[in-house]
Amino acid sequence: MENTTYRYAGLRRAKAPGLSVANAAERLRRFAYVEQRLMRLLASRIVSIPTRDIKVLLARLQYEDALHAEAWRGRVAEMRTNKSKLAGAPDPALEILFDEAEHVPGSYPFLAVVTQLLKPALVAAYRAYGAETNDLADYPSIRLLRQLLADEEEHSRLLTLALQDIRPSEQELQQARAWKEKLTAFLAAAGGIDGTAPRGEPRPREASVQPYKLPRGLTRDESLPRVWDFVKPPLEEVPAHLDYMMAIRLSEINVAEGLAIVLCETPAMPWSFYLDISRHCWDEMRHSLFGEAAIEQTYGDRAALPLRDYEGVYANEASPLEQYAVLGLEIEGQNMKYPPGKRQEWEFARDMARHPLMTTLQDFDWADEVLHVNIARRQLDSWFDGGLKAISSFSKGGKERRTEVKQRNAPTRVQPAPGSR
Structure with missing residues (x-):
């Protein structure tokens, strides 16, 4: 019978076999990489998105994603995994997904991709991990997962509010739909955020054939003189x-x-x-x-x-x-x-x-x-x-x-x- 009181220190999945160390470490390595790429992705738009309140929000969220990446990197290093494995992308298809996402144009399409595709995919992968690993054996990961999920849910709420504040043109709506569809296919090619889903057809680079470059120049809305x-x-x-x-x-x-x-x-x-x-x-x-x-x-x-x-x-x-x-x-x-x-x-x-x-x-x-x-x-x-x-x-x-x-x-x-x- 699964624990429903305070036995096993309140940890519920104490007797399910759960994930092996190797499988758990591989998933967490992907989580660390995804959070690291989200940090960079959000930071890249602090310069180019003109709306002050959105710039401010992205600055906070990119830092919290950096903290998430740091936490997962630390946990992976505890799991018989050489730190050198954290140096590069754990999956070339995952790398291409985020390289492509860096090229999403404009404020509304960019926020739509992050808010409606990338962040929800990460949260779903987090929840799947929590449902599969053994809470007792993998307690340090479970504890981190609870903390990071709370942050990610807050991110989703705030990004949704920011997205709702924008009045997109028909062209921006079409761009958002097209980019979400395209990046969904790139995500499928990687087997999802955690790599556990059946892989879709491999996707060659499109926009990211050339690396993304930050546009230089001040971009400001009219909220402040x-x-x-x-x-x-x-x-x-x-x-x-x-x-x-x-x-x-x-x-x-x-x-x-x-x-x-x-x-x-x-x-x-x-x-x-x-x-x-x-x-x-x-x-x-x-x-x-x-x-x-x-x-x-x-x-x-x-x-x-x-x-x-x-x-x-x-x-x-x-x-x-x-x-x-x-x-x-x-x-x-x-x-x-x-x-x-x-x-x-x-x-x-x-x-x-x-x-x-x-x-x-x-x-x-x-x-x-x-x-x-x-x-x-x-x-x-x-x-x-x-x-x-x-x-x-x-x-x-x-x-x-x-x-x-x-x-x-x-x-x-x-x-x-x-x-x-």
């Missing part, structure tokens, strides 16, 4: 400086988009690199939300203050290595100095502006930046030829180019929009 750059008021002009600080936080969407470029356009790095950049990307998008939340609380309208563009223009023009070196060493690294730096920003919000929400947000922004500097130093030490000892002139040259971009247009004094309270 924009300027090129800000004039920085002195601390003593407290209301003006607070507006400036909130607008700076809002503008960190530029940094998040730049990190999405770094993540997607830097090939052949260790997995730890992509996990770190994925985290950093979401952190910077969170910081943009810090500004949005503070502006909305202060003025009752998230569009009361503008965001600035020049940082995004620089991120689109610079190489991934240059912009990451400038960000990690020249920008965030300099913010560790006091004064001014992140500590002064927090003290200003607490002691001069006396803004409780910004005080909390700046406190956590400061903690995040300390982490980012440590991550950047670690990653750049192995990425840059010669390591940190040789990178100084390179990063300073990148900062000079960033300054050249900044000086293309005059800065603007931050002013609340008319009608903002």
Whole structure:
């Protein structure tokens, strides 16, 4: 009789034979790969989808998919599986599926493919695994499965809301249908996400004959006003400086988009690199939300203050290595100095502006930046030829180019929009 109480520590499938270690590890290896590809897929559209709220959502979801991949990679390594097996694709057909998915055009077709095909297929594979493995023997996997399924169900709910917010044209609806049909066939050719379904006919590459390239350039909707750059008021002009600080936080969407470029356009790095950049990307998008939340609380309208563009223009023009070196060493690294730096920003919000929400947000922004500097130093030490000892002139040259971009247009004094309270 199957357990229905707390015997067997509450694990229900304790006496079913379940999966062997080899079979379980192979499925989990596929899960790790799929989550890793979903991370990249979602990150790739942070730059090109114009809708701010969707950009923000994709930044969160790509990081959570990266965490899922990390969790499965760790579990596979516990199952008598050499870590080298995690380096490549577990199935060429699965690789082609995601290579093709990277070429889905536009906002609506892309979200439809992710929301209505790829994510549901992954959830179905997760549920099938949970129904087949022995809960007692494979407890670490079962525990992870419960946690990741909760995340994936939340992803599905949020993506569905985002998809419903878009009013697609007839052409976009047709594109979505065509891509879902085509990618369904590629998925079948791989035997499904977990490889257990009967395989369909092999599918040669179509769109992915050429690798996908991120389109460069700022893409913005009309939800927020924009300027090129800000004039920085002195601390003593407290209301003006607070507006400036909130607008700076809002503008960190530029940094998040730049990190999405770094993540997607830097090939052949260790997995730890992509996990770190994925985290950093979401952190910077969170910081943009810090500004949005503070502006909305202060003025009752998230569009009361503008965001600035020049940082995004620089991120689109610079190489991934240059912009990451400038960000990690020249920008965030300099913010560790006091004064001014992140500590002064927090003290200003607490002691001069006396803004409780910004005080909390700046406190956590400061903690995040300390982490980012440590991550950047670690990653750049192995990425840059010669390591940190040789990178100084390179990063300073990148900062000079960033300054050249900044000086293309005059800065603007931050002013609340008319009608903002």
